[in-house]
Amino acid sequence: MTAHDELLTFLTTTLGPSGVLCDDVDIARYRIDWAGAQGGIPLAVARPATPEQVAEILGYCHRNDIPVVPQGGGSGLVEAALPDRDTPELVISLERLNGIRHVDPINFSMSVDAGCILQTIKDAAEAEDCFFPLTLGAQGSCQIGGNIATNAGGLNVLRYGMMRQLVLGVEVALPDGRLLCDMKALHKNNTGYDLKQLFIGAEGTLGIVTGAVIKLFPRPQVTRTALIGCPDVESVLKLYAQSRRSCCDLLSAFELIPRICLELAIEVAPDLPDPLDEGHPVYILMEVAASGPVNLDGMIEALFEIGIENGWINDGVLATSDHQAKQLWRIREAMLEGQQRRGEHLRTDVSLPLSALSEFHHRAQLSMEETSPECTVIAYGHVGDGNLHFNVLPPPTLEQEAKRSLLHELELQLFDIVAEFSGSISAEHGIGRAKQAPFLETLTAPEHEIMRGIKRQIDPRGMMSPGRILPATHD
Incomplete structure (x- = not known):
């Protein structure tokens, strides 16, 4: 045998x-x-x-x-x-390991299997008048174990944090076959090294998350969604800073959408109306939510007045029903499919200090267009946490090999500019295999030594997801 x-x-x-x-x-x-x-x-x-x-x-x-x-x-x-x-x-x-173990609406926590679908978790939280804030386009198919292994981000990071901030405890199958169980539903626990953090964002290289205790929050009772047309990215950032002040801590999403993305969305979903009377260079899709009796309409109207007075806002629309709000969010979902339909393209996930985002956007766009004048830059993302998905569609007339060569060149240029601004080449997607080479170039000697030491200690034979994040070894 x-x-x-x-x-x-x-x-x-x-x-x-x-x-x-x-x-x-x-x-x-x-x-x-x-x-x-x-x-x-x-x-x-x-x-x-x-x-x-x-x-x-x-x-x-x-x-x-x-x-x-x-x-x-x-x-x-x-x-x-x-x-x-x-x-x-x-x-x-992990698809068969997909149960919800326990929901505790008093402790605002939930224990789940790693293969549980994110949308299932969100629905179970809502049934207990609670809210699990992780919100992704793939929430109907992605699993919570994968969200933990990749430290998923999504649309609500500016208010609730990354997946790392939403995990209270984990259960992990270690490479040697032991089961590490740290499933305490504690909101405060300061007892030595926080071992669960080793496995959050490790992309399966240190073990397999089999279960988790996650944080819940009060379910928002009132939500308001607005789409705002702005003259440029600089205005968007000024508007964001004002939004944080005008909307207190209730701002849950603030998405940058350039005009090209809206056009891609309508191309995929022709029934989507162009939401404003005229087109604008960039748009903001923002959401404010509260779990108590707060006058959100008044907050947003006051923000609109300040934005228009300062020239940060050209026009805007506030959804007056759940249906209108869903239509506005459909733009954010459909534009991703629109990009995908255009074929192979440069897909990046960079992170910048907010104060540098406008200058970075300008520099990076010029760099891409100087190298390939016929390319199409699509830069959108989660402005509130400095995460910009800076993507590039290559000229459609290029042959496949030439297209891949161009995209590789553009990626290197982009990452060089990211480094100049002390940014990160991966805000939420992770490293895996696709970004390993540029990731390794950013590591200092101590960082590399510590990461390699952790991998060697937990997975000495290098059998867990070899070649992801760090190069494969056979120690």
Whole structure:
């Protein structure tokens, strides 16, 4: 019996026939992500249904030097969860480990399995008059374990923080097959090293998150959504600073949308109306929410008056119904599909100090257009937390090889400018394989040494997601 046969026998015995997939047709969807990136052929796809099964699989793989890659909902954008193209790996899908363990509306916490879909969690929180704030375009398919492993961001970071700020406790299957259980639902716990933070954002390189305790918040009773047309990015940032003051701590989203993105959205969804009478260079999609009796309309109207008086606002519309608000948010969703339909393009996820964002935007756009005058720059994002998705559509007439060469050149130029502004090349998408090379260039010697030391201590054989974040080793 070959080593591969022994692995399949072990998996079938441990998980049952429905817990193991080997057929090419069955494993096809585990080899591709939302962005269309293609992975290699895995040894198999294991689908454990309990944390203990995850740990048992990792223990077997640890003893037999079998590389493993955990997989969530497939919505990642840096190729961290795709099976390697050269070295066959075992894919461990958490899709069957998908229950909600406990909701505590008094403690404002929820215990969940790692494979639980984000939207399911949000619905369960709402049923208890609570709110889980992580909001992503992929929330109907992404899994909370993947959100934790990638330290997901999304639309509400400026008010509630990244995933890192929303986790109270974790349960993790370690590379050697042990189960680390730190599922305390404590809002304050200052007892030594905060071990859960090692696994949040580690992209599956240190272990597999099997469960978590997450924070809940009071469910907003009143929400107001507005779309605002602005003359330029500088005006947007001034308006944001004023919004933080005028709207107290109730501002939950502040999204920059250039005109090209609105046009892409309408191209995908022709039933979407152009929301304002005239087109504007940039728009802001903002949301303010409160869980008590607060006059949000008055806040936003006062903000509009200040913005118009200072020349930061050209025009705007305040949604007067849930349907109108959903229509405005459809713009944000449809514009992503519009980009995807344009084919291969430069997709980045940079982070800048807010005070530098306008100058960076100007410098970066000039740099892209100087190198490729026929390219189309699409720079949008979460202004409130300094996260700009600076994307570039290449000229459509370019041959595939020339297109990829141009996009690589533009990415290097962009990252150089990010470094000049002391920014980050990844605000929320992570590193994975796709951004490993530029990431390694940004590391100082102490940072690299500490990261490598953590990896070596927890995963000494280098079997957990090898080649993601850090280069693969076989210590």
